Amino acid sequence: MxxxxxxxxxxxxxxxxxxxxxxxxxxxxxxxxxxxxxxxxxxxxxxxxxxxxxxxxxxxxxxxxxxxxxxxxxxxxxxxxxxxxxxxxxxxxxxxxxxxxxxxxxxxxxxxxxxxxxxxxxxxxxxxxxxxxxxxxxxxxxxxxxxxxxxxxxxxxxxxxxxxPGAAEIHDLALLGTGYAALTGFLHAAALLDTVGTSPEVFAPLAARWLHGMAGFLPELAGEAGRAAYAGGTSTVDLNRAGVDSLIQLSRASGITTDVHEPLKALLDGRSADGHGQDSFSSVFELLRARAPEQQ
Ligand SMILES: NC(=O)c1ccc[n+]([C@@H]2O[C@H](COP(=O)([O-])OP(=O)(O)OC[C@H]3O[C@@H](n4cnc5c(N)ncnc54)[C@H](OP(=O)(O)O)[C@@H]3O)[C@@H](O)[C@H]2O)c1
CATH class of the missing domain: 3.40.50.720 (NAD(P)-binding Rossmann-like Domain)
Structure with a gap:
């Protein structure tokens, strides 16, 4: 009624x-x-x-x-x-x-x-x-x-x-982008594990636990990016370059696409080549953010 x-x-x-x-x-x-x-x-x-x-x-x-x-x-x-x-x-x-x-x-x-x-x-x-x-x-x-x-x-x-009126859509697309990257990473990982007989269903709870921990890392990442303060971080560009490189090598050897992680490797390589290998991983933000046209 x-x-x-x-x-x-x-x-x-x-x-x-x-x-x-x-x-x-x-x-x-x-x-x-x-x-x-x-x-x-x-x-x-x-x-x-x-x-x-x-x-x-x-x-x-x-x-x-x-x-x-x-x-x-x-x-x-x-x-x-x-x-x-x-x-x-x-x-x-x-x-x-x-x-x-x-x-x-x-x-x-x-x-x-x-x-x-x-x-x-x-x-x-x-x-x-x-x-x-x-x-x-x-x-x-x-x-x-x-x-x-x-x-x-x-x-x-x-x-x-x-x-x-556009503000809700910008924030929505930003959240979708965050989710797409995480979910594509999961699907890539599931395809990788499929080659050794671990099913996506078995992998999912482990991935969920990891993502939960990653979410807890966001305030630190955001603080560094927000202040452009990248020195002294524990998870550096070079450390993660090595990790991403191993993942790409394993993907290739397993017959899995490297398309998901090549763009990240290019960003980390670029940051390292610019002399920022010991900066925090969050410093990739400097390569992603919008620039004035004369800086592009
Ligand atoms: N599904 C999700 O999980 C989800 C989550 C968050 C946001 N969204 C968003 O929510 C929106 C709706 O998604 P949905 O999943 O509800 O889609 P959906 O199940 O495909 O329903 C689409 C609706 O739009 C109508 N429609 C499509 N073209 C039309 C037209 N030319 N003229 C009049 N009516 C038309 C459909 O009518 P008919 O029944 O006649 O086809 C139906 O009522 C989308 O923008 C989607 O991105 C979806």
Whole structure:
């Protein structure tokens, strides 16, 4: 039974993320209208108490808070461009993965049509929606974030990154990049161990333990990079060059690709060749960070 004192929530897009999001609002007692391009995906939510809208325009008209966990930027534009006029006076929360520039474009477009715009990025899996294990990032209208904070927290713990609509996407991509590097490292290692009969399932708990320890190392790494203070570290460039070199040699001898670690080796070699072999591993940051054009 929905609570009439709560704002009416519209969810556009009932894919892997949209369906549990709509369900979470129903469980929390919100009146919920749903729309999906493929209408049948709304069936279970309608059985749970959601109202099915026949069109995206009908769905947007029903809600003061419009949440759009659609596939990507193109899908958002395809769904919303033809119905821009009904956005006026509503708050649009775009949860599709996109780039900062796409987020800024959409913010300007939505604001131009009289909507309050919040860009969101979901650091969660379908099964961690509405649990403390997921978290969502937001940027754009501070008024929208403040007004609907309680509703945003229904989906996941909510973090606001400021008025630039692109800020949530930059932070999202940075986190994805961190994860991709770690997970690709795991898959490479699993392929390596496969050659000696250790299965990925057996390796996974060991890797998880190691990654947990690595996470504890981040504050030290961040402190060194943040202060550009690389002297006296225990894990030096040259020490890690040797480690990465051994890994590449073993990969080659085992018939495993060296593509994953060659870029890191090139960075460490570059740092060492510049006379920084005894600096901390974190000094690789100096080769990665953006430079003024005249320094490139
Ligand atoms: N899945 C994850 O683990 C996960 C985690 C974090 C973030 N994300 C992000 O969350 C977003 C949604 O992902 P998802 O996993 O829920 O995707 P999904 O299961 O593939 O669902 C995509 C949704 O977008 C709709 N859609 C696609 N193209 C459309 C168009 N042109 N017009 C209207 N609707 C369109 C689909 O409608 P139909 O049902 O009609 O195809 C469906 O509702 C993505 O940006 C993804 O990167 C996903």
């Amino acid at each position: 929905s609570d009439r004192t709560k704002p009416h929530v519209t969810v556009l897009g009932l894919g892997r993320m949209g369906a549990p999001i709509a369900s979470a609002f129903l469980v929390a007692g919100y009146p919920v209208t749903v729309w999906n391009r493929t209408a049948a995906k709304a069936d279970a939510l309608v059985a749970q108490g959601a109202v099915r809208a026949a069109t995206a325009a009908e769905a947007v008209t029903a809600g003061s808070l419009v949440i759009a966990p659609l596939l990507d930027h193109a899908a958002v534009r395809q769904a919303l461009d033809p119905i821009a006029s009904v956005l006026r006076g509503r708050t649009l929360v775009n949860l599709a993965n996109s780039t900062p520039d796409h987020a800024r474009d959409l913010a300007a477009w939505a604001t131009g049509h009289g909507a309050d715009y919040l860009d969101g990025a979901m650091l969660a899996l379908p099964e961690t929606v509405a649990t403390p294990d997921g978290f969502f990032l937001y940027s754009g209208s501070r008024r929208a974030f403040t007004t609907y904070r309680r509703e945003l927290e229904v989906m996941a713990p909510a973090h606001y990154f400021g008025a630039d």
